[in-house]
Amino acid sequence: MHQPIEDGLEDFLSGKVESDRYQGLERHLAVCTACRDEVGGMVEQVQLLRTLRAPEQAEPAAGFYARVMERIEAQSGNSFWSIFLEPAFGRRLMYASLALFVLLSYSVFQTTPGSLDMEGNPMTIMAGYDLPSASGNDPHHDREVVLVNLATYSTGATASALPVSSD
Structure with a gap:
């Protein structure tokens, strides 16, 4: 050239x-x-x-950045702890706690140490009968005594009416 x-x-x-x-x-x-x-x-x-040249106006349309930010916020997931910051959940939690407190307070003040039903207690039932006792020397004999005691309680028979083996 x-x-x-x-x-x-x-x-x-x-x-x-x-x-x-x-x-x-x-x-x-x-x-x-x-x-x-x-x-x-x-x-x-x-x-x-x-x-191949870009157009003269390469700027985005009006509101583009606002739409992008809204979309990002919509896609971002809330954390597990954010549920505790919601007012509706706080009210429900407060009412549930209050109800639990009332129920527990009622049960504490209505239950006195002497009002426990001792008649349904197995130890009380077994102590009320004159049943033979297990000596602890012979496991087979002790087993038979316990079975007789249980049979006596369940049938309502007296202990003297049931045979106890002396094996």
Whole structure:
């Protein structure tokens, strides 16, 4: 490529060449086929690159950032602990605690140590009968005594009416 074309090539390709200099470049390109072919290829490349250029207004539309922030907040999951900060849950928890307190207080004040039902206690039942006792020397004999005691309690018979083996 010749010197006059190299000096004004960028201005020529961008279209910002003065009119008298432009005419000089056009005359040289009309005469020199090597420069004309090179510049022609460059003009084609410039046109292709201009088609790839971003539009003049590359800013997002109004409200774009607000919509993005709303979407991010909607997708972010709440933590487990955030449920305790909700007022409705706090009220329910307060009422449930109050009800539990009332029930426990009622049960404490209504139950006195002497009012326990001792008749249903197995130790009280067994102490009320004159049943043979297990000596602890013979496991087989002790087993028989316990079975007789249980049978006596369940049938309501007296201990003397039931046989106890002396094995």
